[in-house]
Amino acid sequence: MPASQQHDHNHCISTAMDTARTLCEQRGLRMTPVRRRVLELVWQNHKPTGAYDLLAQLSEEGFNSAPPTVYRALDFLLELGVVHRISSLNAFVGCDHPGHEHDTGFFICKECGNATELPAKEIKKLHETLVKKFSFSIETSNHELTGLCQNCKATA
Amino acid sequence: MPASQQHDHNHCISTAMDTARTLCEQRGLRMTPVRRRVLELVWQNHKPTGAYDLLAQLSEEGFNSAPPTVYRALDFLLELGVVHRISSLNAFVGCDHPGHEHDTGFFICKECGNATELPAKEIKKLHETLVKKFSFSIETSNHELTGLCQNCKATA
DNA sequence: CGTAAAATTGCAACATTATAACCTAAGGAC
DNA sequence: GTCCTTAGGTTATAATGTTGCAATTTTACG
Numbered sequence: 001m002p003a004s005q006q007h008d009h010n011h012c013i014s015t016a017m018d019t020a021r022t023l024c025e026q027r028g029l030r031m032t033p034v035r036r037r038v039l040e041l042v043w044q045n046h047k048p049t050g051a052y053d054l055l056a057q058l059s060e061e062g063f064n065s066a067p068p069t070v071y072r073a074l075d076f077l078l079e080l081g082v083v084h085r086i087s088s089l090n091a092f093v094g095c096d097h098p099g100h101e102h103d104t105g106f107f108i109c110k111e112c113g114n115a116t117e118l119p120a121k122e123i124k125k126l127h128e129t130l131v132k133k134f135s136f137s138i139e140t141s142n143h144e145l146t147g148l149c150q151n152c153k154a155t156a
Numbered sequence: 157m158p159a160s161q162q163h164d165h166n167h168c169i170s171t172a173m174d175t176a177r178t179l180c181e182q183r184g185l186r187m188t189p190v191r192r193r194v195l196e197l198v199w200q201n202h203k204p205t206g207a208y209d210l211l212a213q214l215s216e217e218g219f220n221s222a223p224p225t226v227y228r229a230l231d232f233l234l235e236l237g238v239v240h241r242i243s244s245l246n247a248f249v250g251c252d253h254p255g256h257e258h259d260t261g262f263f264i265c266k267e268c269g270n271a272t273e274l275p276a277k278e279i280k281k282l283h284e285t286l287v288k289k290f291s292f293s294i295e296t297s298n299h300e301l302t303g304l305c306q307n308c309k310a311t312a
Numbered sequence: 313c314g315t316a317a318a319a320t321t322g323c324a325a326c327a328t329t330a331t332a333a334c335c336t337a338a339g340g341a342c
Numbered sequence: 343g344t345c346c347t348t349a350g351g352t353t354a355t356a357a358t359g360t361t362g363c364a365a366t367t368t369t370a371c372g
Binding site: 087088107109110116118122126127129133135136138139140141142145146147148149150153 | 243244278282285293300
């Protein structure tokens with residue numbers, strides 16, 4: 001059973017959409033159709049998804065589909081904090097604990113491609129550890145790990 | 157005084173070149189002119205440098221200069237462990253403590269653009285912390301932090 | 313040596329990811 | 343409604359990275 005089916009993923013998505021809507025309301029921002037659909041797609045794919053993949057999916061649904069469309073939507077969602085960019089993959093994933101979060105961490109399975117976001121608490125701890133050790137004023141931190149997830153390790 | 161002049165940078169470069177040459181000898185690999193020159197350029201620039209910047213510099217010097225030339229050299233140097241890729245910048249930097257190292261961490265100053273590699277020991281500790289906490293079998297870890305370096309913080 | 317195998321490089325084309333510039337349309341404030 | 347701001351449409355282009363194949367150089371080895 002793929003990881004994407006180990007839980008009620010529709011519930012994930014609807015929660016994520018609710019959160020995004022709420023954040024928009026709080027900040028006086030607009031959750032437009034394209035933005036909403038991009039966010040849904042990011043969640044539905046469940047795996048890190050490239051901008052051009054999203055673009056293709058939008059296109060199939062009759063949305064306008066030039067690169068700026070999807071990049072603008074992604075920029076908005078990144079800013080809102082409901083999506084993260086995984087720079088080692090040039091891909092985007094939904095965030096399951098948004099807010100005003102600047103530190104991110106992912107575990108990326110080499111086998112199945114799933115990217116699991118590390119718990120905010122752990123990331124924060126890592127960040128703080130690093131702040132203490134170095135005389136930099138750290139603003140953001142991002143951590144990307146690769147290896148095998150528990151599932152793939154077991155079946156390997 | 158720019159950070160690049162706070163130390164004997166030529167010494168850095170020659171040390172790095174020596175190390176690379178030694179690693180090549182140990183592993184029966186060839187340090188060819190292009191590879192050597194790319195490594196020198198990466199070090200000379202002192203800041204994370206894009207592949208196409210390196211390509212332009214090679215070109216000025218009369219080297220062959222099509223993208224594969226520089227990407228192949230970079231791949232070789234990455235594999236050798238004497239260069240790292242900073243994925244959030246799509247750029248490359250020299251490694252000052254090579255060997256067979258898979259875990260990397262950088263502090264990238266938003267102001268001056270310098271990327272400082274975090275001490276291997278610290279990175280290793282971070283990595284181990286994460287290994288213990290999660291049931292993934294982690295193979296590589298990369299950590300990228302942004303903020304202000306001590307220098308830029310002081311002069312700001 | 314001389315020849316075959318392997319590694320490296322040259323080269324052309326192409327693929328992927330992302331942005332710029334400029335204009336039109338939609339939504340909200342008054 | 344009018345104005346202003348924000349969002350989206352469109353075209354083109356920039357920036358980054360890869361593939362495939364031929365030519366060359368290096369190495370291994372009889």
